[in-house]
Amino acid sequence: xxxxxxxxxxxxxxxxxxxxxxxxxxxxxxxxxxxxxxxxxxxxxxxxxxxxxxxxxxxxxxxxxxxxxxxx
Amino acid sequence: xxxxxxxxxxxxxxxxxxxxxxxxxxxxxxxxxxxxxxxxxxxxxxxxxxxxxxxxxxxxxxxxxxxxxxxxxxxxxxxxxxxxxxxxxxxxxxxxxxxxxxxxxxxxxxxxxxxxxxxxxxxxxxxxxxxxxxxxxxxxxxxxxxxxxxxxxxxxxxxxxxxxxxxxxxxxxxxxxxxxxxxxxxxxxxxxxxxxxxxxxxxxxxxxxxxxxxxxxxxxxxxxxxxxxxxxxxxxxxxxxxxxxxxxxxxxxxxxxxxxxxxxxxxxxxxxxxxxxxxxxxxxxxxxxxxxxxxxxxxxxxxxxxxxxxxxxxxxxxxxxxxxxxxxxxxxxxxxxxxxxxxxxxxxxxxxxxxxxxxxxxxxxxxxxxxxx
Numbered sequence: 009x010x011x012x013x014x015x016x017x018x019x020x021x022x023x024x025x026x027x028x029x030x031x032x033x034x035x036x037x038x039x040x041x042x043x044x045x046x047x048x049x050x051x052x053x054x055x056x057x058x059x060x061x062x063x064x065x066x067x068x069x070x071x072x073x074x075x076x077x078x079x080x
Numbered sequence: 081x082x083x084x085x086x087x088x089x090x091x092x093x094x095x096x097x098x099x100x101x102x103x104x105x106x107x108x109x110x111x112x113x114x115x116x117x118x119x120x121x122x123x124x125x126x127x128x129x130x131x132x133x134x135x136x137x138x139x140x141x142x143x144x145x146x147x148x149x150x151x152x153x154x155x156x157x158x159x160x161x162x163x164x165x166x167x168x169x170x171x172x173x174x175x176x177x178x179x180x181x182x183x184x185x186x187x188x189x190x191x192x193x194x195x196x197x198x199x200x201x202x203x204x205x206x207x208x209x210x211x212x213x214x215x216x217x218x219x220x221x222x223x224x225x226x227x228x229x230x231x232x233x234x235x236x237x238x239x240x241x242x243x244x245x246x247x248x249x250x251x252x253x254x255x256x257x258x259x260x261x262x263x264x265x266x267x268x269x270x271x272x273x274x275x276x277x278x279x280x281x282x283x284x285x286x287x288x289x290x291x292x293x294x295x296x297x298x299x300x301x302x303x304x305x306x307x308x309x310x311x312x313x314x315x316x317x318x319x320x321x322x323x324x325x326x327x328x329x330x331x332x333x334x335x336x337x338x339x340x341x342x343x344x345x346x347x348x349x350x351x352x353x354x355x356x357x358x359x360x361x362x363x364x365x366x367x368x369x370x371x372x373x374x375x376x377x378x379x380x381x382x383x384x385x386x387x388x389x390x391x392x393x394x395x396x397x398x399x400x401x402x403x404x405x406x407x408x409x410x411x412x413x414x415x416x417x418x419x420x421x422x423x424x425x426x427x428x429x430x431x432x433x434x435x436x437x438x439x440x441x442x443x444x445x446x447x448x449x450x451x452x453x
Contacts, residue, residue, distance in 0.1 A: 010194050010196075010197075011194060011196050014194065014196045014197050014200055015196070017200075018200045018203075018204070018387075018390065019387075021204065022204075022207075022383045022386070022387060025383070026382075026383035026384075027383070030380060035375075035380055037373050037374075037375055037380075038373065038375060038380030038381060040373075041369060041373065041381065041384060042380070042381070042383070042384045045384040045387060045388060046384070046387060049387045049388060049390075049391040052391050052395075053390075053391055053394070056391075056394050056395070062395050064395065064396060064397045064398055064402065065172075065392065065395050065396050065397075066396055066397045066402060066403065066406040066409075066410070067397070067402070067406075069406070069409060069410070069413050070405075070406055070409045073409045073412050073413060074409075077412070
């Protein structure tokens with residue numbers, strides 16, 4: 009529950025201070041990047057808070073390097 | 081382009097703070113133990129050629145930042161691809177930094193507080209600083225003196241708890257291990273300063289970049305060595321048992337009976353340095369995106385990058401041990417961004433400079449030829 013609130017507050021702050029002013033000022037180029045990032049990260053964050061397990065990025069990089077350099 | 085908002089001293093402070101931002105994880109090494117100070121010296125020496133490369137690049141393209149140099153050297157398409165690679169690197173580095181500081185606060189102080197809330201505050205403050213401009217990061221970096229004072233104070237205050245025989249025997253580790261740890265030291269944190277080249281367009285083109293980097297490197301190496309010696313001299317062989325040896329070493333220090341708990345100073349120190357490093361990473365990623373999207377103002381991307389950082393931070397690793405195991409692999413994975421790409425850019429820049437000077441001289445000789453005259 010705590011994490012839902014934290015994520016919610018974080019997004020509310022950023023949406024009100026960044027996204028809404030950008031939409032008002034019609035900064036379309038920036039919005040092409042910002043809106044998908046906001047949506048995708050929001051979905052990922054909700055999934056993380058719900059307990060969905062994602063592979064750790066460091067483990068993925070570590071396995072990739074181990075297989076590339078043939079490190080046991 | 082250039083606004084010349086950052087002074088030479090401020091740039092030195094940014095570099096110093098950027099490098100000491102990794103002090104939280106790079107204050108000791110379990111492979112070389114008491115010989116870590118030797119590795120720090122070798123890392124600094126290994127970094128000298130990279131400084132020369134940075135200096136040459138800035139001299140060839142005065143007033144341009146890292147991304148503009150990439151475009152000028154490789155052309156728009158390849159330049160933009162390299163910029164995208166640097167953006168990913170900056171975001172990943174910032175998310176690693178956020179995670180380690182969130183974990184640091186949870187482990188040493190606030191065990192019940194969710195890491196996410198610490199990270200959210202850190203990211204929001206960083207985003208606010210970055211949106212106020214690079215000169216604001218530079219102004220924050222003026223607290224370098226505080227960092228140096230705190231480190232020197234903890235070193236001298238801890239004298240009575242130090243056992244300098246812990247530093248012996250010198251060169252106990254074999255040379256290949258020392259070289260390996262030095263190479264990791266070169267990548268983490270020294271090589272990460274490639275991202276500071278994004279701030280270069282904000283300082284005067286006539287400033288001597290080599291001098292700025294060298295001064296910051298000397299200060300940084302001295303401070304790292306002082307910290308490494310303090311930690312080993314106070315904690316002895318148990319230094320490597322702790323995730324945050326600086327914090328543990330300083331927690332032992334007390335002056336008489338009533339002045340104790342100095343570790344809070346270390347917390348302040350690490351957070352201050354980490355914030356500067358975070359701001360530089362966030363600035364680099366926002367500036368890179370504005371460069372790709374051809375927007376004059378990078379601020380439009382700061383919040384998006386901040387969101388990406390906080391999301392990636394949660395996907396980095398499950399526990400602290402996993403992170404410390406990852407450090408050597410992290411160093412290997414950073415080689416392309418920190419060593420290969422700058423060298424490739426430098427070679428490309430030299431070729432372009434020779435070609436353009438060749439074209440200019442041939443044009444002048446054609447203009448001065450007897451047929452023409």
